[in-house]
Amino acid sequence: MGLSTRRSAATARGGSLTRRILLRGAFAMGMIAGTAGALAPILGKRAAEAPGTADGPAAAGTAKAPGTEPERYAERFAETYRGRHIQGTARGTRPARAAAARRVAAGDAMTVTAVRDVEVRIDGRPLHVMRRADGSYLSLVNHYESFPTLLDAARAAVDELGGAQLSTSPLHRL
Amino acid sequence: MVYIRKNQRDLTRTEKKRFVSAILELKRSGRYDEFVTLHGQYYVTDDEEGPRASHMTPSFFPWHRRFVLEFERALRAVDPGVTVPYWDWTKDNSPASSLWAEDFLGGTGRAGDGKVMTGPFAHANGNWNIRARVGDGSFLTRNLGRPSDPVSLPTRREVAKALSDPLYDAAPWNSTVAKGFRNTMEGWGRGGTVRTFHHNRVHRWVGGVMLGATSPNDPVFWLHHAFMDLLWDRWKKAHPRSGYLPRRKLPASDPQHGRVFSLHEPMPPWNVTPAQVLDHSRVYRYA
Numbered sequence: 001m002g003l004s005t006r007r008s009a010a011t012a013r014g015g016s017l018t019r020r021i022l023l024r025g026a027f028a029m030g031m032i033a034g035t036a037g038a039l040a041p042i043l044g045k046r047a048a049e050a051p052g053t054a055d056g057p058a059a060a061g062t063a064k065a066p067g068t069e070p071e072r073y074a075e076r077f078a079e080t081y082r083g084r085h086i087q088g089t090a091r092g093t094r095p096a097r098a099a100a101a102r103r104v105a106a107g108d109a110m111t112v113t114a115v116r117d118v119e120v121r122i123d124g125r126p127l128h129v130m131r132r133a134d135g136s137y138l139s140l141v142n143h144y145e146s147f148p149t150l151l152d153a154a155r156a157a158v159d160e161l162g163g164a165q166l167s168t169s170p171l172h173r174l
Numbered sequence: 175m176v177y178i179r180k181n182q183r184d185l186t187r188t189e190k191k192r193f194v195s196a197i198l199e200l201k202r203s204g205r206y207d208e209f210v211t212l213h214g215q216y217y218v219t220d221d222e223e224g225p226r227a228s229h230m231t232p233s234f235f236p237w238h239r240r241f242v243l244e245f246e247r248a249l250r251a252v253d254p255g256v257t258v259p260y261w262d263w264t265k266d267n268s269p270a271s272s273l274w275a276e277d278f279l280g281g282t283g284r285a286g287d288g289k290v291m292t293g294p295f296a297h298a299n300g301n302w303n304i305r306a307r308v309g310d311g312s313f314l315t316r317n318l319g320r321p322s323d324p325v326s327l328p329t330r331r332e333v334a335k336a337l338s339d340p341l342y343d344a345a346p347w348n349s350t351v352a353k354g355f356r357n358t359m360e361g362w363g364r365g366g367t368v369r370t371f372h373h374n375r376v377h378r379w380v381g382g383v384m385l386g387a388t389s390p391n392d393p394v395f396w397l398h399h400a401f402m403d404l405l406w407d408r409w410k411k412a413h414p415r416s417g418y419l420p421r422r423k424l425p426a427s428d429p430q431h432g433r434v435f436s437l438h439e440p441m442p443p444w445n446v447t448p449a450q451v452l453d454h455s456r457v458y459r460y461a
Contacts, residue, residue: 128387130219130221130222131219131221132219132220132221132230132348132349132350132362133219133220133221133230133346133348133349133350134349134350135221138219140308140386140387141308141309141385141386142385142386143217143377143385143386143387143389144361144370144373144374144375144377144378144385144389145370145374145378145385146349146362146363160381160385160386161309162286162287162288163286163287164287164309164310164311165309165310166308166309166310167307167308167309167310168310
């Protein structure tokens with residue numbers, strides 16, 4: 001049996017892969033449309049509404065967008081790390097650290113409430129981030145190691161990239 | 175005809191040369207990058223919905239067995255005398271190992287950008303352009319042992335301890351399982367404190383592209399996974415009464431139903447079941 005082509009692999013994987021491809025496509029589109037555009041206004045507003053939290057690691061808090069329910073942030077940050085601008089948001093109800101602690105308390109079968117939406121950028125370029133069932137994060141740069149917070153994952157990606165920028169189109173090729 | 179997978183340290187100069195040449199031919203034809211892409215596509219974490227065949231899952235071992243076998247078939251279509259050697263990183267555990275010599279995989283990356291400058295996969299030779307990639311460079315990168323914050327390879331004793339566990343895997347069948355051979359060997363730490371063990375730690379030790387989603391961009395990927403495959407054999411030999419778990423399809427009430435592959439459920443993309451790859455002795459053996 002030969003190795004499947006990418007197309008047949010996608011068919012075999014079904015919906016999940018399709019979703020991933022769409023997700024990755026969306027990241028790539030964001031790139032083309034102008035990177036900082038998507039996230040910067042959100043971060044700006046956060047920083048204005050709650051000074052001090054935008055720089056902090058694992059800054060949990062609530063913030064209000066006009067006309068919507070207050071939204072909880074599991075984590076958000078924007079900082080310069082080793083000369084690189086890193087920023088990230090995880091919208092959800094529970095920071096990874098708290099989730100991990102609770103999981104330990106509750107036992108192995110405990111799964112963590114999903115963080116709905118995670119975004120990290122390094123110098124404006126999107127870094128694809130994934131989560132483990134214990135709430136920790138791993139990134140496309142660092143797939144064999146996970147980190148308790150989004151900020152830790154972003155910093156580790158910078159460490160690993162050295163001087164390199166993230167590719168503008170890794171997601172097309174994956 | 176059964177063929178032999180050898181320890182990389184026992185390869186002759188000619189065997190190394192033929193292995194490298196076959197890889198370069200797959201790369202030239204575009205076939206190599208299909209393997210890189212496939213690995214990235216199937217890397218689904220246990221926080222995601224949907225089937226999870228390759229990582230953070232009981233089928234980690236059978237999926238990678240088939241994956242290496244497919245690669246080996248492609249190599250043997252180029253040169254029928256070639257097989258995938260294995261890297262016993264408990265013994266050859268330093269950047270000074272012959273594995274990393276100029277006549278085989280080349281050495282670590284240079285300071286700054288991690289670019290590999292020696293051996294057949296050095297970018298300057300023009301034969302190893304990385305296409306499916308995470309960073310913007312098209313060259314192979316490594317950071318053997320991560321000197322700035324050193325990490326060591328798993329020891330013989332650590333591996334022996336993992337092999338001593340008669341349990342293959344356990345609920346919840348993901349990266350949080352605290353017991354069982356599979357997750358211990360795959361190497362997921364708990365709670366993000368001690369982050370890497372065993373298989374994961376080897377990816378960490380090599381660094382560069384081996385640490386990312388496109389890890390098969392570094393040919394050492396295959397030698398690492400051939401050794402993982404051999405360790406699975408050793409575990410089976412040590413525990414003849416144990417077997418792959420879960421044996422039966424998980425009930426609909428199980429949160430992992432439809433997400434993990436039990437013994438007789440076909441794994442994508444090849445539609446082979448774990449049961450079908452348990453015995454490879456008529457295809458290849460380890461020397």
